[in-house]
Amino acid sequence: MLPATGRLGVLTIGLGAVASTLIAGVELVKRGIAAPTGSLAMMDTIRLGKRTDDRSPLIRDFVPLAALEDIVFGAWDPFPDDAYVAAQRAGVLEAGKHLEVISEALRDIRPMKAAFDREYVKRIDADNTIGTINKRDMLNAIREDINRFKDEKKVDRLVMIWCASTEVFIEIGAAHLTLDAFEAAIDANDPTIAPSMLYAYAALLEGVPFANGAPNLCVDVPALRDFATHNGVAISGKDFKTGQTLIKTVLGPMLRARMLGLRGWYSTNILGNRDGEVLDDPDNFKTKEESKLGVLENILQPSQFPELYGDVYHKVRINYYPPRGDNKEGWDNIDLFGWLGYDMQLKVDFLCRDSILAAPLALDLVLFSDLAQRAGMGGIQEWLSFYYKSPQVAPGLHPEHDLFVQLTKLKNTLRWMMGEDQITHLGREYYQSG
Numbered sequence: 012m013l014p015a016t017g018r019l020g021v022l023t024i025g026l027g028a029v030a031s032t033l034i035a036g037v038e039l040v041k042r043g044i045a046a047p048t049g050s051l052a053m054m055d056t057i058r059l060g061k062r063t064d065d066r067s068p069l070i071r072d073f074v075p076l077a078a079l080e081d082i083v084f085g086a087w088d089p090f091p092d093d094a095y096v097a098a099q100r101a102g103v104l105e106a107g108k109h110l111e112v113i114s115e116a117l118r119d120i121r122p123m124k125a126a127f128d129r130e131y132v133k134r135i136d137a138d139n140t141i142g143t144i145n146k147r148d149m150l151n152a153i154r155e156d157i158n159r160f161k162d163e164k165k166v167d168r169l170v171m172i173w174c175a176s177t178e179v180f181i182e183i184g185a186a187h188l189t190l191d192a193f194e195a196a197i198d199a200n201d202p203t204i205a206p207s208m209l210y211a212y213a214a215l216l217e218g219v220p221f222a223n224g225a226p227n228l229c230v231d232v233p234a235l236r237d238f239a240t241h242n243g244v245a246i247s248g249k250d251f252k253t254g255q256t257l258i259k260t261v262l263g264p265m266l267r268a269r270m271l272g273l274r275g276w277y278s279t280n281i282l283g284n285r286d287g288e289v290l291d292d293p294d295n296f297k298t299k300e301e302s303k304l305g306v307l308e309n310i311l312q313p314s315q316f317p318e319l320y321g322d323v324y325h326k327v328r329i330n331y332y333p334p335r336g337d338n339k340e341g342w343d344n345i346d347l348f349g350w351l352g353y354d355m356q357l358k359v360d361f362l363c364r365d366s367i368l369a370a371p372l373a374l375d376l377v378l379f380s381d382l383a384q385r386a387g388m389g390g391i392q393e394w395l396s397f398y399y400k401s402p403q404v405a406p407g408l409h410p411e412h413d414l415f416v417q418l419t420k421l422k423n424t425l426r427w428m429m430g431e432d433q434i435t436h437l438g439r440e441y442y443q444s445g
């Protein structure tokens with residue numbers, strides 16, 4: 012494991028609500044003005060050895076993570092607003108309390124010109140772009156930006172994280188299967204090569220770990236997956252697991268664990284931020300819908316339990332409703348049944364804050380992606396499934412969605428990295444006499 016010495020450059024693709032809340036949060040935490048609530052990397056402990064050993068260090072003392080003081084942010088966005096203006100516009104943080112004190116640091120982060128193509132995000136019309144949709148030129152421009160940032164900011168390592176708008180839905184096609192096909196498609200300006208894929212490819216070519224916070228394919232195509240493994244670059248995705256899906260991956264496993272049946276699960280949201288506006292376009296929503304729908308089926312495994320889960324009506328809706336801004340409200344109505352088939356209902360009304368939930372996940376993904384890279388772990392980081400709605404896994408594997416299985420996997424991976432014993436929860440040794 013290489014040490015976390017020197018500066019870590021964090022490049023966010025997109026400087027909207029999530030990215031500006033992440034950046035502002037790190038600046039506030041660095042100055043001791045606020046706590047990194049929600050960040051496992053910053054706050055949680057990890058148990059080592061037996062329960063009787065009483066060894067539970069903080070994760071950040073156990074594994075060599077980059078210090079927040081060593082992080083330097085950069086970003087791309089088609090809107091020219093600096094991070095201060097972006098944070099103000101996103102309306103997530105209170106200006107008087109949380110933006111003015113760090114305004115200088117935020118104003119310093121001005122977005123680089125985005126590799127942007129309106130065909131992928133129709134609801135955004137802005138011109139801080141590299142001004143071409145020639146894919147080869149876009150790729151080269153991103154690579155130049157990465158290297159210029161590295162030189163100018165004198166950073167030793169980099170991580171990239173997609174915090175940009177959800178792109179329109181596309182399926183994996185011929186252009187995405189092999190690196191040769193992918194390269195040829197770039198030269199042919201193939202419409203199935205999305206800007207997000209060009210950012211991801213640029214990262215991989217530069218040896219920069221990449222995390223994808225949105226549901227679009229991005230780094231999750233065979234050509235880029237294989238290239239990441241081959242080049243030894245850490246990748247993970249897709250789609251931050253924040254509001255309703257977080258709840259689904261806690262309540263779903265509960266139903267399954269208790270062998271309670273399910274007739275239907277209706278999830279609906281109202282939100283009024285720019286993300287909500289982009290997702291109001293049916294083509295962009297379809298990308299999100301796919302990411303949200305797969306979860307229950309994977310958890311409940313209807314083919315194994317057809318009498319319990321063989322006929323589930325699962326619906327997910329996102330409604331753009333400007334008055335709420337980033338303060339999303341998510342309702343879940345769950346129709347379940349128990350002993351002898353008797354019906355019950357469970358209702359959840361989560362009045363959450365989208366970016367307040369997402370920012371700590373983005374921070375952890377940055378810190379852990381950098382850690383994985385220094386530990387020599389290239390390719391898909393399945394142990395980071397904890398953070399994602401649609402975890403990226405090796406071909407042929409079904410993803411693990413249960414939040415607490417994901418947490419166990421994450422912590423066991425950290426133990427494994429540091430040469431500590433795995434915790435199996437067997438615990439026979441506590442009951443052996445003599």
Ligand SMILES: NC(=O)c1ccc[n+]([C@@H]2O[C@H](COP(=O)([O-])OP(=O)(O)OC[C@H]3O[C@@H](n4cnc5c(N)ncnc54)[C@H](O)[C@@H]3O)[C@@H](O)[C@H]2O)c1
Binds near residue numbers: 029090126177206284
């Ligand atoms: N709880 C959450 O907030 C949450 C949860 C899961 C996933 N996400 C995803 O994270 C992403 C960011 O969410 P947000 O609320 O910050 O959205 P946002 O609309 O506030 O910010 C996204 C930014 O990306 C920029 N952008 C679009 N295309 C770009 C490109 N090609 N290159 C660079 N920048 C580009 C937009 O101009 C915008 O400023 C979205 O895709 C969203 O679906 C958010």
